[in-house]
Amino acid sequence: MLIAVISDTHMTTPGAWLQDVYEKHLAPADALLHCGDITTPAVWSFFMQHPNFHCVRGNCDWDPALVDELDPMLSVKLGGLVVGLTHGWGPRPQVPEKVAEAFGPKYDLVCYGHTHARDWGKRRGVQLCNPGSLGESGSLAHITIGPDGALDCQFLQGPPRL
Template sequence: MRVAVVSDTHLHSPDSRLEALYRRHMAGADVLIHLGDMVGEEMVDFFHQHPRFYSVRGNCDGGLWAMDVPATRTLTLEGCRMGAAHGWGPRELVWKTVADWFGPGYDLILYGHTHKRDERSIPDGPLVLNPGSLLAPRDGLPGMAMLEMVPDALPRITWIDISA
């Protein structure tokens, strides 16, 4: 199973670049997860074209539409229990804040908010992953993550770089 993970698109409506990225990297994934800060209601409608789309609400997701998007989510895919949240708190500690909020019993924690890629393992705890920002990175690396899920194992992560 392939899971496309994106975050922090910060668009009010889809543009031609996002549409091309969707066709190339997201449409063929078995599952698509957005970790918040889609920003516009049209973005939610756009991503819902994927048959297995899951999202969480980010701090920049406002308006009535955002009330229907959960702040956190738990998913189990191929036996891997994952928690997803946009993130909050001091940027250098967002990974820990989110992981601590979910607590024990998770294999993978997904978060956004920082606009920077991150992958780290917590000793005797979960793998923690931030795909960075698809279109507005703070580390110069626009992109996303693709997870290869295999039954009862941690996913294999492939970073997808989005060229300018």
């Protein structure tokens, strides 16, 4: 199973750049996870075209439609694994530790954003993934769940947004 993970798009409208990234890197994935700061209902609606799209609210998601529809934390089952999804909070150096503590070891994978910095590592026994900022640097992650439940992460660099 292939999971595409993105975060921190910080866009008002989905333009040609985002369409290109979607077609090349996101649409082929079995699941698409967005770790918050999607910022507008237009961008949220754009990603809803993916048949297995999950998104959480970030600290920049102030639009009432997003506040009403998106939770700050989410749990989903993907490829037989329990996956947690959140944006993150607090001072950036402390975010991975806070996220790992909030979800705990019952999760096989926790994806988060907020820091705009890529992360693939374990904290408190929890495998964490931060894809970096899609909107700022074109960064995203592809996570593969193997037949035995093993996780592998590849960070991809899309073209910078102009």
